[in-house]
Amino acid sequence: MDWKKLFPQFEPELIGLIEKNAVERVFNAGDVIMRTGQYIKSTVLVMEGRIKIYRENNEGGEFLMYYLGPGDACAISMICAIQSQTSEIMAQAEEYTEVLMIPIQLMDDMMNKFKTWYQFVIQTYRSRFDELLAVVDNIAFRNMDERLEFYLKRHAGRTSKKLIELSHQQIADDLNSSREVISRLLKKMEQRNLVKLHRNMIELV
Amino acid sequence: MDWKKLFPQFEPELIGLIEKNAVERVFNAGDVIMRTGQYIKSTVLVMEGRIKIYRENNEGGEFLMYYLGPGDACAISMICAIQSQTSEIMAQAEEYTEVLMIPIQLMDDMMNKFKTWYQFVIQTYRSRFDELLAVVDNIAFRNMDERLEFYLKRHAGRTSKKLIELSHQQIADDLNSSREVISRLLKKMEQRNLVKLHRNMIELV
DNA sequence: CAGTTGCTGTGATTTCTGTCACATTGTGAG
């Protein structure tokens, strides 16, 4: 595994420590990686794939917060790991995904010894906090049409493709909306020449 | 100032360092402490009073995220301070407020030297992240009536009073709603015997 | 006390979104 390329800032000693202690795990598309209320015992580094971090409410509704990709770490797993607390979110693999699980016992040590790790943790907090702020902005101030555009752009940005392979139902779930609403809004976007609609796929133009 | 009582976990050496370097600042009700886009040069510890952390959008709407009280620290100022970045939020004193401003230059040093500081920072991140999660839950899954109840309870919890001195307009602003909607919902709550309404004041029962 | 100002109550209307019902279309299995 050449996961070190994803974290070029880490010093060799830190990489050695991680390699010696971390466990590699693999998930397939749809696998649930972390569940609301679950006890956390490791910090997660993403090597490959794409993890969806979302919130679930008791009535079956769900709400996408953000994605983690290669080189990202789960901020929540870091916080919870350090304090040995439970998580309040769901994490699910969107595609084939490989992660490194670092036992929480190492966290304190790594924070103290390695400046690059400490900075990486801070950077991770900052990024996730910002993403969460963007999410709050969207649901607080924007209507569904704008939220949908934001969603599609973010999705395209991640995969850097012009093609988004999602059904309307999946999008509706992520936005905690309903399929009909999404279908209608997408049709309007098509009429405005922003997208082209295909089966199970949306093309940005 | 006996601010040390608010942070009993800090070791004497850390307290000494803070006392030597931090600047005390005072704000009156309504003073803006931090503005969107403003450059951050200090980490803020709250000694007394109450600070409202909220988001503003370009069309004049605002949206309350959470409050900071005595013993709290501003997570955003910590993150931004460490990375010398700008903030994306507004902070405003809700009442007479005293804070300690710790220059960012000290942050790295304190994180390395003092385990209690490091743990305090982590604890702060965790708390704010959780609060933000609760906010997301509310706007994503709840209607205005439930959000209003949550808002009132949180407000009462903070001040540990049964009396909430706010106009309907202020509440509407915090929830990014309109006065009429809030008035109507409060009336309904009064009919359900959850509150009593007075001028500029709401009484929880 | 009269006048002004700000807070609250309430109806009418509109927009956005969610829900139900059902039609249509694409795709793969047999």
Next chain:
DNA sequence: CTCACAATGTGACAGAAATCACAGCAACTG
């Protein structure tokens, strides 16, 4: 090809909330 099923399109309706219009009421000012 035909059937079955999943994805999509669309109309009708319902409910939440924003907006507009205006009335009543409390509190302060001079």
